Amino acid sequence: MTQDFRAGFACLVGRPNAGKSTLTNAMVGQKVAITSSKPQTTRHTIRGIVTSESGQLILVDTPGLHKPRTLLGQRLNDMVRETLLEVDVIGFCLPADQRIGPGDAYIARELTELMAAKRTPVVALATKSDRVDKQRLAEHLIAIDRLGEWAAIIPCSAVRGDQVGEVTSLLASYLPLSPMLYPDGVLTDEPQIIMIAELVREAALEGLDDEMPHSLAVVVEEMLARAGRPEISPMLDVRVNVFVERSSQKAIIIGKGGARLREVGTTARKGIEALLGQRIYLDLHVKVAKDWQRDPKQLQRLGF
Numbered sequence: 001m002t003q004d005f006r007a008g009f010a011c012l013v014g015r016p017n018a019g020k021s022t023l024t025n026a027m028v029g030q031k032v033a034i035t036s037s038k039p040q041t042t043r044h045t046i047r048g049i050v051t052s053e054s055g056q057l058i059l060v061d062t063p064g065l066h067k068p069r070t071l072l073g074q075r076l077n078d079m080v081r082e083t084l085l086e087v088d089v090i091g092f093c094l095p096a097d098q099r100i101g102p103g104d105a106y107i108a109r110e111l112t113e114l115m116a117a118k119r120t121p122v123v124a125l126a127t128k129s130d131r132v133d134k135q136r137l138a139e140h141l142i143a144i145d146r147l148g149e150w151a152a153i154i155p156c157s158a159v160r161g162d163q164v165g166e167v168t169s170l171l172a173s174y175l176p177l178s179p180m181l182y183p184d185g186v187l188t189d190e191p192q193i194i195m196i197a198e199l200v201r202e203a204a205l206e207g208l209d210d211e212m213p214h215s216l217a218v219v220v221e222e223m224l225a226r227a228g229r230p231e232i233s234p235m236l237d238v239r240v241n242v243f244v245e246r247s248s249q250k251a252i253i254i255g256k257g258g259a260r261l262r263e264v265g266t267t268a269r270k271g272i273e274a275l276l277g278q279r280i281y282l283d284l285h286v287k288v289a290k291d292w293q294r295d296p297k298q299l300q301r302l303g304f
Contacts, residue, residue, distance in 0.1 A: 007056040008175035011083050012125075013111070014093030015103035019127035019158060023093065024048045024059050026158035027168050031271075049182050055172040056180050060087060070293040084114055089151075089174035090122045091167070096140045096155065097131035100147060108148045121151035121174045125167060130157035193220045196272050200240050200284070203267040204253060216253075217243040217292065226281070236280045238272065243289040253286050261286065 012020040025031050028048035048059040060083055084090060092111060094104055111122050124144045129137055137155055144153055152170060156163040197218040204216060219241050226235040244250050254261045261284060269282045292298040 004177060005055060005179065006172055006175040007058070007178040007181045008088035009058045009060055009086065010089045010091060010171045010175075011060045011087040012091045012093055013080065013084065013107060014095075014127075015107060018093040018095050020093050023091075023125070023127060023156070023158040023164070023167070026161065026164045027057075027059060049186055050168055050172075051180070051182070051184050051186075052168075052172075055175060056182065057168060057172045057175065058181060071296065071299060073293075075299065081110075084111075084120070085118065087120065088176060089171050090114075090120055091171055092122050092124045092150070093127045094124060094140070094144055094147075095128040095131075096126045096137055097128050100140075100143045104147065112148055115149075122148075123167075123170060123174075124148075124150040124153040126153065126155035128157060128159075129155040129162060130160040192275065193223070195275055196220050196223075196238065197240070199271040199275065200242065200264070200268040200282075203264045203271070204242055206264075206267070208252065215245045215249055215293070217289070219243065234278055236276065236278060237283065238280050239283045240285070242284060242286045243292060244286065245289065245291055245293065247288055250286050250288055 012023060014020055025048070027050050029050075050057045050059065090111065092107065094100060114120055115122060124147075126137065126140055126144060132140070141153055141155065144150070151174065154163060154167055154170060156167050158164060197220050201216060201218040204218070221239040221241055222237075223239075224237045226237050229235050242253060244253060252260070253264070255263075265282050265284050268284075269280060272280055272282065289298055
């Protein structure tokens with residue numbers, strides 16, 4: 001460890017589907033955050049940990065800041081604001097393939113207020129740079145510059161790997177001098193049970209319409225080592241409940257003759273086995289929890 005070693009927390013913010021989770025995974029070098037083409041898929045604050053010779057950057061991934069329509073939406077926004085107050089540097093993700101809109105301006109105002117109050121540096125990240133040509137990217141960078149007073153502006157592509165290392169180094173340069181906060185080799189402090197739920201949720205969301213992400217919650221009910229298995233070939237039984245708000249949504253998740261649910265199970269099982277490093281039997285159940293997003297008791301039971 002060098003004498004000028006830096007360690008601390010960085011938060012990636014942006015409107016839903018701005019590329020925050022994909023960038024987190026690219027920086028860590030392994031999947032630690034749920035990614036989906038659907039907005040509003042991140043529900044839990046997931047930390048990815050990037051350790052180098054000169055520093056340790058702990059990434060906090062948050063739900064996209066958005067205008068809340070439900071009690072769940074309000075709680076997710078509150079979670080983002082609480083996180084912003086505790087980090088050392090903020091990365092503001094603005095996807096290059098989308099024009100800057102009212103959602104970005106809303107977040108920019110929130111961040112400007114935060115910078116005035118706490119002097120937390122904000123680095124503007126032009127994500128998804130691989131999706132546009134050089135001229136469009138230049139126009140986007142100018143628009144970002146006009147949006148606020150940023151500590152720095154940098155384009156990057158998590159999918160192609162463009163400037164991911166530079167983003168990591170830039171964010172780390174704003175961290176305080178500090179000893180290592182996590183042991184070397186640790187990539188996340190997220191409990192396995194949460195990551196398993198997120199992998200199931202990600203698989204369940206694939207190919208669904210934009211309404212469904214808001215209505216889907218996943219809870220791991222139990223994880224038990226199967227009795228009587230030989231030591232060299234253990235098996236873990238994982239029982240998971242997928243909650244939706246309406247019977248019609250339940251039918252969509254299950255699919256004709258249960259075909260879609262089997263697909264979800266196969267995809268999620270592969271991810272969970274890779275995470276745990278052992279074989280599992282995944283027992284999936286879809287249940288209706290009517291209007292759970294608006295019910296404080298149900299929100300609490302589902303972990304929000």
